[in-house]
Amino acid sequence: WIQLDAYESDLSWIRYGQTVEFEAEAYPGERFAGKIAFIDPVLDPASRTVKVRVNAANPGGKLKPEMFVRAVVRSKLSSGGKVLDENLMDKWISPMHPEIVKDRPGKCDICGMPLLRAEKLGYLASKNKNTETPLVIPATAPLLTGTRAVVYLAVSGKKGIFAARQVTLGPRAGDDYIVSGGLSEGEEVVVEGAFKIDSDLQIQGKPSMMNPEGGAPDSGHLRHEQHGPTKKETPEYNKQKPEPSKKQAAARDFSITIDRVAQAYFAIQDAFSRDHLANAQKAATDLLDELATADMKLLKGEPHLQWMKLEAGIKTSTQDLQSAKDIEGARASFEKLSGPVTTAIAEFGGGKTAVYRFHCPMAFDNKGAYWLQDHRQTRNPYFGASMLGCQDSVETLVAGEKEK
Structure with missing residues (x-):
């Protein structure tokens, strides 16, 4: 038999009796197959994985x-969320030998144990309307906060207008998410660049992913403005608006400073991916030094107010990271730092280096967290060596002229 490690996020797809295909490094290109015979009921808290045992033939003792x-389980999911295997519908299976499947109750031919109905092992009970194909959206479409998921939809009849909508997601299926609620088949969603739309709405004080009710940016320059009831706005974004972008208003010298801040951020990210707190805190000092060189006089009007807010968030989170007593606390501060740094790069960066935005669904007790990298090879800063490759989505924040 083969013993596999399955990530916590994959458990919704795995069932007793499923066929597993796997390859051994000793025999590249050759495929073996077996059936899942046991799924450990206990999760390993360090690796966030569950042991899965597979019964497999061993031809020639290879x-x-x-x-x-490395193994792959190919699951088919019904619209009701159950794993669907038409060959097991209304069947009876041996609880110890998954290769024993019968049409009626009885005992296992090998061990003599009573057979169990397939639905008791997590399969769909019988053919009904729930066997329809589930609704899915690309994994790049939703913006995830850990507690909510938001997508931007094209507004019918209004070219260039997009509206935010909260949706309920099921498990991730490869490059897609299953949608449990909030969307209907045929609706058009933004699949690339949704974060940029949302970031712009946050800056404008309109309803967005992180601030569903909207509100004016929190800046010291706004303290003397008149206070009073605010008008609730529809969460829409018009890409044909004739106003110049913030990035166009930012001076070239200021963009160079932001790029240096970004490089210090990437050094922090890399240090955390290597589980090295001291290096991360040293890079945090470098980030603060670069931040201090930013000349706000180069920015006028709304970009100036925007930077005031971003600078405060970057500075506070970086200082918290510097003073953290352990790597867990420092990583929590890094997660807070990633938000304003992301907006700063998107709005004020020079755009010469490619920047990618990753999401880890398991960070901070499965609340999920984002981070940035200047290359596509996943190096998770929240888990480091224990789960270096853990991510469920990658979005291009800045296309850039070059990639490391």
Whole structure:
């Protein structure tokens, strides 16, 4: 038999008796197959994985103890969220030998144990309307906060207008998310660049992912303005608006400073991916030094007010990271730092280097968290070596002229 490690986020797809395909590093290109015979009921808290045992044939004794294998389970999900295997509908299965499947109750031919109905093992019970294909959207479409998921939809009849909508997501299926509620088939959603739309709405004080009710930017320059009831606005974004972008209003010298701040941020991210607190805190000092060189006099009007807010958030989070007593606390501060740094790069950066925005669904007790990198190879800063490759979405924030 083969023992596999399955990530916590994959458990919704895994069932006893499923067929598993796997390859061994010793035999590249050769595929083996088996069936899931046991799923450990206990999760490993360090790796966030569950042990899965697979019964597999071993032709010619090729498979040796301690060999490393990579496995794939291909699941089909019904619209009701149940794993669908038409070959097991209304069938009876041995609880110890998954290869024993019968049409009626009885005992296992091998061990003599009573057979169980397939639905008791998590499969769809029988053919009904729930066997329809579920509604899915690309994994790049939703913006995830850990507690909510928001997508931007094209407003019918209004070219260039997009509206935010909260949706309920099911499990991730490869490059897609299953949608449990909030969307209908045929609606058009933004699949690339939704974060840029949302970022602009946040700056304008309109309803957005992080601030559903909207509100004016919190800046010291606004303290003397008249206070009073605010008008609730529809969460829409018009890409044909004739106003110049903030990035156009930012001076070239200011953009160079932001790019240096970004490089210090990437150094922090890299240090956390290597589980190295001291290096992360040293890079945080470098980030504050670069931040201090930013000349706000180069910015006029709304970009100036915008930077005031971003600078405060970057400075506070970085200082908290510097003073953290352990790597867990420092990583929590890094997560807070990632938000304003993302907006600063998107709005004020020079755009010469590609920047990618990653999302880890398991960070901070499955609340999820984002981070940035200047290359596409996943290096998770929230888990480091224990789950270096953990991510469920990658979005291009800045296309850039070059990539590391």
